[in-house]
Amino acid sequence: MDYFKQDLSSLHDSLVNKEMSSEELTKATFAEIKARDLKISAFLAMNEEMAINQAKAVDATGIDANNVLAGIPIAVKDNIVTKDLTTTAASKMLENFNPIYDATVIEKMRQAQMVTIGKTNMDEFAMGGSTETSAFKTTKNPWDTTKVPGGSSGGSAAAVAAGEVVAALGSDTGGSIRQPASFNGVVGTKPTYGRVSRYGLIAFASSLDQIGPFTRGVKDNAAVLNAISGNDSHDSTSSAQAVPDFTAGLTGDIKGMKIALPKEYLGEGVDADVKEAIQKAVKTFEELGATVDEVSLPNSKYGVPVYYILASSEASSNLQRFDGIRYGFRAQDVKSLEDVYVRSRSEGFGDEVKRRIMLGTFSLSAGTYDVFFKKAAQVRTLICNDFRNVFNDYDLIIGPTAPNTAFNIGDKIEDPITMYMNDILTIPVNLAGLPGMSVPAGFSKGLPVGLQLIAKSFDEATMYRAGYAFEQATDFHKEVPTLGGQN
Amino acid sequence: MSISKEEVKHVSELAKLELSDTELDVFTSQLDDIIGMAEQLSEVDTTDVPVTTHITDVMNVMREDVAEKGMDRDLLFKNAPDSENGLIKVPAIIDESEEA
Numbered sequence: 099m100d101y102f103k104q105d106l107s108s109l110h111d112s113l114v115n116k117e118m119s120s121e122e123l124t125k126a127t128f129a130e131i132k133a134r135d136l137k138i139s140a141f142l143a144m145n146e147e148m149a150i151n152q153a154k155a156v157d158a159t160g161i162d163a164n165n166v167l168a169g170i171p172i173a174v175k176d177n178i179v180t181k182d183l184t185t186t187a188a189s190k191m192l193e194n195f196n197p198i199y200d201a202t203v204i205e206k207m208r209q210a211q212m213v214t215i216g217k218t219n220m221d222e223f224a225m226g227g228s229t230e231t232s233a234f235k236t237t238k239n240p241w242d243t244t245k246v247p248g249g250s251s252g253g254s255a256a257a258v259a260a261g262e263v264v265a266a267l268g269s270d271t272g273g274s275i276r277q278p279a280s281f282n283g284v285v286g287t288k289p290t291y292g293r294v295s296r297y298g299l300i301a302f303a304s305s306l307d308q309i310g311p312f313t314r315g316v317k318d319n320a321a322v323l324n325a326i327s328g329n330d331s332h333d334s335t336s337s338a339q340a341v342p343d344f345t346a347g348l349t350g351d352i353k354g355m356k357i358a359l360p361k362e363y364l365g366e367g368v369d370a371d372v373k374e375a376i377q378k379a380v381k382t383f384e385e386l387g388a389t390v391d392e393v394s395l396p397n398s399k400y401g402v403p404v405y406y407i408l409a410s411s412e413a414s415s416n417l418q419r420f421d422g423i424r425y426g427f428r429a430q431d432v433k434s435l436e437d438v439y440v441r442s443r444s445e446g447f448g449d450e451v452k453r454r455i456m457l458g459t460f461s462l463s464a465g466t467y468d469v470f471f472k473k474a475a476q477v478r479t480l481i482c483n484d485f486r487n488v489f490n491d492y493d494l495i496i497g498p499t500a501p502n503t504a505f506n507i508g509d510k511i512e513d514p515i516t517m518y519m520n521d522i523l524t525i526p527v528n529l530a531g532l533p534g535m536s537v538p539a540g541f542s543k544g545l546p547v548g549l550q551l552i553a554k555s556f557d558e559a560t561m562y563r564a565g566y567a568f569e570q571a572t573d574f575h576k577e578v579p580t581l582g583g584q585n
Numbered sequence: 586m587s588i589s590k591e592e593v594k595h596v597s598e599l600a601k602l603e604l605s606d607t608e609l610d611v612f613t614s615q616l617d618d619i620i621g622m623a624e625q626l627s628e629v630d631t632t633d634v635p636v637t638t639h640i641t642d643v644m645n646v647m648r649e650d651v652a653e654k655g656m657d658r659d660l661l662f663k664n665a666p667d668s669e670n671g672l673i674k675v676p677a678i679i680d681e682s683e684e685a
Binding site for chain 1: 586588592593596597599600601602603604608612615616618619620622623625626627629631634635636637638639640641642643646648656660661663664665666667673675676677678
């Protein structure tokens with residue numbers, strides 16, 4: 099199956115017209131993954147037997163002609179629990195963890211008759227921006243295999259970019275869907291906080307985490323978000339807001355849309371080529387009949403320290419549960435209960451996870467709480483207010499997704515701050531709980547550049563409408579990598 | 586503000602992590618850099634600014650107070666590293682050698 103030549107609707111037509119069955123599609127997908135993933139290493143686990151059985155069951159029921167997702171294989175980031183399919187969060191801590199229930203998004207995809215094909219590589223516990231902190235393997239960028247795929251959802255983004263699957267799920271705490279989407283030239287969406295249930299998502303920072311889809315096109319992306327959205331009694335932070343059909347407004351018409359371009363998003367630290375691509379995107383939006391005005395998000399520059407304090411604090415609390423007792427890794431030859439805790443955690447967690455647990459523990463400690471945690475939580479309020487002010491007058495905010503394109507494997511992994519600064523344009527969106535997406539907007543030296551679209555809370559529809567219009571007016575999404583080669 | 590090696594060691598103990606001397610050196614220097622970066626927040630005036638610790642519009646979510654069936658116990662034990670007779674096994678909690 100060459101997914102470079104397919105999208106959801108072409109696959110759906112073939113399934114409805116019985117040119118192929120879901121079983122055949124699923125088998126062809128495994129064959130393609132096996133061939134292409136030798137170079138990319140996007141996958142941690144395949145779900146071959148269960149997926150084929152699931153596809154056969156879909157075939158037996160018959161493909162619903164009104165459901166574009168029926169019978170379609172999808173890849174899932176390995177921090178989303180899948181019943182009877184090992185879920186590791188790319189950590190030695192969970193190397194043999196076999197979940198006894200499905201995450202709500204998995205259950206919803208099953209209801210939509212989608213087939214879970216396998217689990218994708220990621221930064222350990224979603225902490226990282228390059229997928230290099232995975233305990234198991236290094237995923238390569240399909241556009242240039244000497245480059246990182248971004249992270250933390252690097253495996254899901256690379257799998258879609260390499261044409262191994264038509265869609266994949268990721269999670270985004272500070273940019274972990276949008277930044278890899280940008281680095282891989284695909285579409286990646288972080289929905290509004292509360293739009294998608296987090297039940298069964300291995301928690302990193304609970305006030306920031308959201309699950310969202312990767313696809314090559316905007317319309318396919320909207321179709322997958324349709325399927326996974328909605329209130330869930332298992333996640334009391336999931337919203338009861340109505341879920342509109344995100345594919346409904348994709349007409350290409352955005353005349354009169356009021357778009358804001360924050361001047362901070364084209365400031366210092368953003369590569370010249372990236373700026374140029376975004377400035378061209380501004381022109382495209384103007385040609386489409388939208389207005390684009392410069393605005394200011396004055397506190398966005400504090401996003402990185404605010405995020406690292408708050409996310410690490412939440413992580414230090416969430417990751418207490420990994421104690422070597424009930425599940426997960428337990429160190430050998432332990433003599434006392436204290437030893438079980440300390441040695442299991444010390445041997446089970448990688449360096450980035452330890453660093454963040456310690457930063458969080460420090461930020462929450464007596465004596466530092468006011469200076470760090472409380473201060474960061476106050477500045478978070480100011481960041482939220484900045485967005486609110488802009489959205490009083492505008493429908494959408496645009497800017498680059500990342501300040502640069504994919505960097506070399508090994509370049510930033512020893513220097514946490516340089517790695518953290520890569521998230522400067524995505525983090526404020528998580529802090530404010532807003533929906534954001536990255537769409538292909540050009541190339542710099544053969545590597546994809548992403549355009550970020552940010553909308554009001556629960557207004558993904560406007561974001562998709564603008565993303566679709568931009569995509570239809572440009573050809574960037576039609577480019578595909580020559581696998582393994584330098585583009 | 587900076588963080589000393591002793592403070593990092595203390596924090597690692599709170600977090601139930603054991604660091605080698607080399608790790609302690611590396612983490613101290615990296616955490617010191619990160620804390621240095623966080624210092625820039627002190628330039629922001631946050632007088633009377635409330636904290637934001639969550640961004641959901643949802644308030645207390647209640648359900649009827651009726652018992653629901655929990656997960657099957659055998660299933661819950663599936664991932665336990667060590668168990669016996671329906672109990673999770675751990676090393677001795679009380680060190681008998683320390684008894685007076």
